[in-house]
Amino acid sequence: MSPLWLLIIILVLAIAGFVLGRARALASVDDHRELHSRPTYYGINVAMLAFVPAALVLGAWMLVQPLVINVMVSGMIPEDSYADAGALSLIMSDVRRVADGLDLAVSAGAMTEAEAGSISTEETDIRARLGEVGVALGSNVEPAVLAAAQRYRHLAKTGRAIMSGVVVLIAGAGFFIAYRQTNGQFRARNRVEAGILWLLIAAATVAVLTTLGIFLSLLFNTIEFFRLYPALDFFTRLEWAPSFSGRGGASALGILPLLWGTFYISLIALLVAVPIGLFSAVYLSEYASATVRAVAKPLLEVLAGIPTIVYGLFALLTVGPLLVSVFGEGGLLGVGWMQGGTAVMTAGLVMGIMLIPFVSSLSDDIINAVPQAMRDGSYGLGATQSETVRKVILPAALPGIVGAILLAASRAIGETMIVVLGAGAAARMSLNPFEAMTTVTAKIVSQLTGDADFASPEALVAFALGMTLFVITLGLNILALYIVRKYREQYE
Amino acid sequence: MKDNLEGRKLVDQMDVKFKARDVQVFYGESQAIKDVNVDILDKTVTAFIGPSGCGKTTFLRCLNRMNDTIPICRVEGDIRLDDEDIYAPEVDPVQLRARVGMVFQKPNPFPKSIYDNIAYGPRIHGLARNKSDLDDIVEDSLRRGALWDEVKDRLGEPGTGLSGGQQQRLCIARAVATAPEVLLMDEPCSALDPIATAQVEELIDELKQNFSVVIVTHSMQQAARVSQKTAFFHLGNLVEYGDTDHIFTNPVDPRTESYITGRIG
Amino acid sequence: MTDVADRPNGRRSLHDTDRHTRRRNAAERRFRLYGIAAIATGLIFLVVLLVSIVWNGIPAFTQTFVTLQVELPEEKLDKSGTRDIAVMKKVSTFGYAPLVDAAIAAALAEHGIDNPFDKAKKLRAIVSASAPAQIRNAVLANPELVGTTQEFRLLATSRVDGYLKGRVTRESIARDKNIDAEHLDIVDALRDAGVVQKTFNWSFIFGSDASESRPESAGIGVSMVGSFFMMLVVLALALPVGVAASIYLEEFSTQNRFTDLVEVNISNLAAVPSIVFGILGLAVFIQFAHLPQSAPIVGGLVLTLMTLPTIIISTRASLKSVPPSIREAALGIGASKMQTVMHHVLPLAMPGILTGTIIGLAQALGETAPLLLIGMVGFIASNPPETFVDGFMAPNSAMPAQIYEWAKRADPAYYERAWGGIIILLLFLLVMNIVAIVLRRRFERRW
Incomplete structure (x- = not known):
């Protein structure tokens, strides 16, 4: 039975449970006011017990079965036919394709079940036969692979059958138990509410699972990468030059040039965003009239709502050419510093624009959190407004503002689209801000969207880069949130 | 109006520091102060008393133009410091506030060191020629604030770490450091416990040797203890003004009498 | 110790501002100016961004079309004369391309425009590479059209489209091997004759993406x-x-x-x-x-x-x-x-x-x-x-x-x-x- 059918069966069982449970509760008393809970709760209780445990088992089984079968089948592949774990996983994906292809051929009517079960590599060109039903294989099928595929099919089929039995049994048992329990004194509402509460908790757990998922998917692939490429080289080499042939092994994958590009661009972005954002926040919260504030603040925040792809295009097609016409060869200044439109300056400038509202609204909040009594105290001593801002408000708000800047920095470091389009592709360690450089995020994109094989160090390096990025931004965020929280406590 | 004229007669011909005539204050459309006339004397403690919302704090804040920081507030009439109109267009409120210091209801030390709190005013007004000059000002102000002995060993610690009473004396010392001529105090003891209150009151008594002190207070006992002159405000009017002893023992206006005896409040 | 008497701003009148205060007020004005400048800069960035989006993006919503009378001869499209779709499908888009060339040539002749090219194929550069496919689809959808002359609105190539929008100029095509200055002369003439028109581009909004070489037919x-x-x-x-x-x-x-x-x-x-x-x-x-x-x-x-x-x-x-x-x-x-x-x-x-x-x-x-x-x-x-x-x-x-x-x-x-x-x-x-x-x-x- 396919999982979809199983799901439909337990769903039908649940609906039946709802109707019957409700009816049984009503039948158990003379007057429905004698029931402990409203009749609907009895129905939901039966439905819930029939559906939820069975559905959970179904989901878990479908998740675990392929893993178990994978382990059982991979033992069948002769050890001398693959060099490393990466190659084995490639062979295993071939096995799965053959197995799925045979299943598809049977279901499409191109093969009988018996034919599919007895097919052999000597007699039939399996690649051609599967090609007919639309399953394209990269190479001819080896006997070992075919044997593994047959075993795979067999195990999968058996697994499915057991699963169907178990799931239906659990659903039936849940239904039966809940139905038997149903009578006028049974506290159905409490049971249902407990069930809902667990549902709510499960939803809250999604956030934790997401973090776990991110961490594990980065971790496993990073470990895999370090098995193929020395970690010391990755962290200390000053060169980034992946070989394009895929598995050449001659790649130089040092992260330092990428980190340099990342930090240089972020620095320029902050040099643009922090003064503009901070002065805007000060003006809006200390000087501006209510009307100016009501107009200027939302307008500035529009900058934050614009998707990063728009900024990327703006950098590539507007700001880049503009900068070249000023700083490039034969440009307005005649300095010839800039060779092409994509450069650290281009990406940094545009990223700075994107971060202005981020800095200004965070700083605005923080400046507004400084108590009015501070301002009064300063004015009462005869300080001017700017003296009050510079010598009382900003120092008082400093920790919060530092936190805001750290958050902005973490944004800048993790930003992808602007640097992919605006910063260039060459990994370089140079001080000239008008040169093209590249960043960690840009290289994650290029290494994972290219043609490189997923098991090669050239692709796996993206996960190590992602891990580095994740650790840096997470560190910055935790630090920033800690500082901001400490600061808030000061005035509470 | 008649009451105010009566009150003015009671003022003896000492040095008049502030002279207020026909002062009106509006918040948007509503009028908070009506026709206030008062003369505030030098080297004297003047107390403003009256029920909540009677306008005494508003009037106090007119005297150093702190009301300028509230956009909807409008002041009319004539207020003169040493016979100079403080609301004249050419007057810089910053310069005025250097001469008319203010202490607020809640202690509001800046989140800086004790030293920097005191030094703030002298620094922005450029009162010290050099570092040792500034040190002197800080020590002198802290002594006048009766706080020197308690904090002299920890001038570098944050002012926010002091106790409530110490914080308020720090704020008074901070106001004194800019060498004002008048010190306005807006219920300076309302956030303090009785012991701290007593210390601050003692301090006010000493301050009157050098400054004119105006204090807004809710406590009639406090007004009686610290002030020489008392003004009673009611619903935005200055009802009665005169010697403290006189007001508390022999009030002219029936409203003053009701307030003092606790019938309105 | 400071004394009341020797303060720098001591007994000075409130009505004249001392030098120190003037300096402070100047600093105040400067500071306020920085704030205004910061907000203005932010807003200018916003305006530049929006203007460059609108300025560069609006042309995408119009598209140049060439309206041609295309002859659909039976001997080329359906030799058997049976109007059997399966048979007609054997004529690929290559078979339809000459029809487009002929239609452009006819339009030139009709409006008295010189054809500078000796090869009919060269005229094809004016319309999109998708034009033959468009005609073929129309014919296969309605085989009765064969043997008649039908009016088609065909997409112009991106070069012609760009020329009408001002993106492509005669200087910029100097080294472009897809199109020549003669083509642009023809386009100018055809535009005056009303054959080439720029209209609103619905297919950009509702259409699908196209291959790298046919930007004119790409939609979102x-x-x-x-x-x-x-x-x-x-x-x-x-x-x-x-x-x-x-x-x-x-x-x-x-x-x-x-x-x-x-x-x-x-x-x-x-x-x-x-x-x-x-x-x-x-x-x-x-x-x-x-x-x-x-x-x-x-x-x-x-x-x-x-x-x-x-x-x-x-x-x-x-x-x-x-x-x-x-x-x-x-x-x-x-x-x-x-x-x-x-x-x-x-x-x-x-x-x-x-x-x-x-x-x-x-x-x-x-x-x-x-x-x-x-x-x-x-x-x-x-x-x-x-x-x-x-x-x-x-x-x-x-x-x-x-x-x-x-x-x-x-x-x-x-x-x-x-x-x-x-x-x-x-x-x-x-x-x-x-x-x-x-x-x-x-x-x-x-x-």
Whole structure:
């Protein structure tokens, strides 16, 4: 039975449970006011017990079965036919394709079940036969692979059958138990509410699972990468030059040039965003009239709502050419510093624009959190407004503002689209801000969207880069949130 | 109006520091102060008393133009410091506030060191020629604030770490450091416990040797203890003004009498 | 010790400002100016950004068409004369191309325009490479057309289109081997004759992407459908999960290790770079769970995880704003805690929750980086999905990914499309934000 059918069966069982449970509760008393809970709760209780445990088992089984079968089948592949774990996983994906292809051929009517079960590599060109039903294989099928595929099919089929039995049994048992329990004194509402509460908790757990998922998917692939490429080289080499042939092994994958590009661009972005954002926040919260504030603040925040792809295009097609016409060869200044439109300056400038509202609204909040009594105290001593801002408000708000800047920095470091389009592709360690450089995020994109094989160090390096990025931004965020929280406590 | 004229007669011909005539204050459309006339004397403690919302704090804040920081507030009439109109267009409120210091209801030390709190005013007004000059000002102000002995060993610690009473004396010392001529105090003891209150009151008594002190207070006992002159405000009017002893023992206006005896409040 | 008498500003009159104060006031004015300058700079950036979007993107909404009378001779298209579709299909687009050449030549002759070319084939450079296919499709759809002369509105090539829009000039085509100055002379003449016209470009809005060499027929419609299905996934998953998680955290949880863990996770997830979510999608949904690459379902799942913190944060804020008195009132008449939340608190918080959800969706709609990693780029979205399920499972692109794809292509005609795509994307975001604002204004309750 396919999982979809199983799901439909337990769903039908649940609906039946709802109707019957409700009816049984009503039948158990003379007057429905004698029931402990409203009749609907009895129905939901039966439905819930029939559906939820069975559905959970179904989901878990479908998740675990392929893993178990994978382990059982991979033992069948002769050890001398693959060099490393990466190659084995490639062979295993071939096995799965053959197995799925045979299943598809049977279901499409191109093969009988018996034919599919007895097919052999000597007699039939399996690649051609599967090609007919639309399953394209990269190479001819080896006997070992075919044997593994047959075993795979067999195990999968058996697994499915057991699963169907178990799931239906659990659903039936849940239904039966809940139905038997149903009578006028049974506290159905409490049971249902407990069930809902667990549902709510499960939803809250999604956030934790997401973090776990991110961490594990980065971790496993990073470990895999370090098995193929020395970690010391990755962290200390000053060169980034992946070989394009895929598995050449001659790649130089040092992260330092990428980190340099990342930090240089972020620095320029902050040099643009922090003064503009901070002065805007000060003006809006200390000087501006209510009307100016009501107009200027939302307008500035529009900058934050614009998707990063728009900024990327703006950098590539507007700001880049503009900068070249000023700083490039034969440009307005005649300095010839800039060779092409994509450069650290281009990406940094545009990223700075994107971060202005981020800095200004965070700083605005923080400046507004400084108590009015501070301002009064300063004015009462005869300080001017700017003296009050510079010598009382900003120092008082400093920790919060530092936190805001750290958050902005973490944004800048993790930003992808602007640097992919605006910063260039060459990994370089140079001080000239008008040169093209590249960043960690840009290289994650290029290494994972290219043609490189997923098991090669050239692709796996993206996960190590992602891990580095994740650790840096997470560190910055935790630090920033800690500082901001400490600061808030000061005035509470 | 008649009451105010009566009150003015009671003022003896000492040095008049502030002279207020026909002062009106509006918040948007509503009028908070009506026709206030008062003369505030030098080297004297003047107390403003009256029920909540009677306008005494508003009037106090007119005297150093702190009301300028509230956009909807409008002041009319004539207020003169040493016979100079403080609301004249050419007057810089910053310069005025250097001469008319203010202490607020809640202690509001800046989140800086004790030293920097005191030094703030002298620094922005450029009162010290050099570092040792500034040190002197800080020590002198802290002594006048009766706080020197308690904090002299920890001038570098944050002012926010002091106790409530110490914080308020720090704020008074901070106001004194800019060498004002008048010190306005807006219920300076309302956030303090009785012991701290007593210390601050003692301090006010000493301050009157050098400054004119105006204090807004809710406590009639406090007004009686610290002030020489008392003004009673009611619903935005200055009802009665005169010697403290006189007001508390022999009030002219029936409203003053009701307030003092606790019938309105 | 300072004494009252020797203060620098001691007995000086209030009415004349001393030098020190003048200096301070100048500093004050300077400081205020910095603030104004900062805001002005920010606003100027905004204006430059918007102007360059509109300026560069508006041309994408018009398109040059060539209206031609195309003769459809039987001897070339249906030699057998049976009008049998299966037979007619054997004539490929190459068979139709000469018809286009002839039609252009005829149009030139009709309007008395010189044909400078000796080879008829050279005229073809004026119309899109998709023109023969367009004629072929029309003929196959209605075989009766064979043997007649029909009017067709054919797309002009991107060069001609660009020439009419001012992007392509005679100087810029000097080294272009696709088109010559003579072509432009012809185009000028044909435009005067009304054969070449620029009209509104519906196919840009509703059409599908085209190959690298035919920018004139590329549209954003199919990727819009891709985005739509992704948003369905986000809405269907992020809203219930986000609301459920918020209800638990705000109404039921007690301060314990688990709650702390969830709180920390939510605030950190909100700040994880979006590209990292792309890595998660690639590793978990594609490599581990074997979901199809480039499918909106995967994009939707990744964006759901990204949007979840936004929705949770705004939902918790609106739950928090429902005053405790409401909860006490319900509990006081014997409602259970769950009933109190479901019957009273949640409905009251709904407008705030919806506002937060729409804003979260708007963020998700514009997000690009994670989509790059799950293969929604580099894929030519040429066909709209055929069924509802295909909408989720079949490979597609999404609006921001499509824009990125166009921005990467070499032909500058695609830049115009990319800017045009941005206008459409921003219009969607604008509408969503306006709806959110209206919702908030309309239903927001002040307690």
